[in-house]
Amino acid sequence: MEKIASFQVDHLRLLPGVYVSRKDKFGGTVLTTFDLRFKQPNQEPVIDMPALHTLEHLGATFLRSHKTWSPRVVYFGPMGCRTGFYVILEGDLDSTAVLPLLRELLDWIIAFDGPIPGAAPGECGNYSEQNLNMARWEAKRYAGLLKNPGPERLNYPG
Ligand SMILES: [Zn+2]
Secondary structure (H helix, E strand, O other), rough: OOOHHHHOOOOOOOOOOOEEEEEEEEEEEEEEEEEEEEEOOOOOOOOHHHHHHHHHHHHHHHHHHHHOOHHEEEEEEOOOOOOOOOOOOOOOOHHHHHHHHHHHHHHHHHHHOOOOOOOOOOOOOOOOOOOHHHHHHHHHHHHOOOOOOOOOOOOOOO
């Protein structure tokens, strides 16, 4: 089997940031997959499982309820390596185009205080594994990295 595109990115030179992971064309529609990289691969601890799960629930809820972006949200979910998330949006987009949306998402998570959406046995496969405090902490840290990002946090290392 061929090595897929996302394994060809040099993860040893990858910083936390926002990257276009791929663009796929379906008929006249382009879907852009973003790599929301919270952690520097293989250089720092990954997001712990309960926080990752809470970020998934909150992120999906926010994006699918967003007043302008929700019709363009195809998917949001965690990376198996726990260093970040993928979001797939309709449209031919670049990283700077989604920074305002991501900042809005992170600010919402940082301020979130209430029952975690979907954290109930009838709504989730492992509902009690959640950590809102750590999810907020991770969102805050990532938001700090995205405050004024240089090109090295917006484009994959060439
Ligand atoms: Zn869940």
